[in-house]
Amino acid sequence: MLTVSNASLSFGGIRALVDLSFTAREGEITSIIGPNGAGKTSLFNIISGFYQPQSGAILFQGEDITRERPDRRAKRGMSRTFQNLALFRGMSVLDNIKLGGHTRLKSGLFSGGWYYGRAQREEIAFREEIERDIIDFLELDHIRKAPVAALPYGLQKRVELARALAMKPKLLMLDEPVAGMNREETEDIARFILDI
Template structure:
């Protein structure tokens, strides 16, 4: 579903990504892990179009989208959440979720501004679809009409996931979806991500520091260290990889990683 091929990204003399490639198979959960500063978020920003790399390409469902803006990539079927919650306060849970459906709506600015019949019908159908497919799936029934700022942190993260899902993306990018959550909230979010994959066959690309979540739900894991790929494989293969162990123990230079790999 997603092919990220030989990405090179630098900011002046600082190399953020060097030769990074990721293959996310359709209907699978692929996780990108690595110590702080490994380049995970930079990779996500390249995939979603916020950063333009100096070299490499991004292909979604067979289409080269390397030259497309973030908004254009959304229309191609890409959706993402962010590490820091980016909900709109002063709006209800349901209204925040509806905002994620902009790629599906056909009404223009004038139609929406004058609340024409076509717009009202389209919004009514959208509300029914959200109720049917998303509110129940993410267990947001009781809070759907509450202002988002009144919700607990874990519920706000769940609303952000719902907003990303409403466009029924081909690929869902999740940037640290359980950061700051307690144990119970992490377990719930893990279950929701797996349910989305199972029910909708959605391809998921995930960044996360919580290794219990990553190893519990991922089909494939890619490991970055200092902007370079050092391992890729199943969770079991990655867990026992010497280079990965070295990186997470704080061995930070290329020589140490090379020695660990050779071992």
């Protein structure tokens, strides 16, 4: 599914990744473990395309995507969460989750801009799919209309996971998915990850 081959990344004189290689197979959970500052988030950033490695290659399903833009990688089926929350705090839970699926929508600029015909039907079907497959699965129904900013941290992390799942990813990267959570929240997220 994913191969990182001899990847190196530096920021000035700081070497975040040095000649790193590993493979993640389809259908398995692969974990990246290390102390703070070890380069875990930097690794996720080169895999998802936010950073370009100075050397090495990133292969996804056998194709070299090392120089591909993040949006192209998302269209290929790569999705991620962030170590620090990256939600739109003024929007509702449902709207934040729907943003995760924007790469899947096919309506053109005209129909999407006017929210007419195909765009309207596609949006309604997409919202129903999210409510059925993601909101119910992650037990977010009771807060789907709530503004994200009003939610406790643990629920915000769950919303971020839901947004990543809305992309229907082939590869789901979770950057410290339980950081800052209490024991109960950690157990909930662990259960959801295993169910995924």
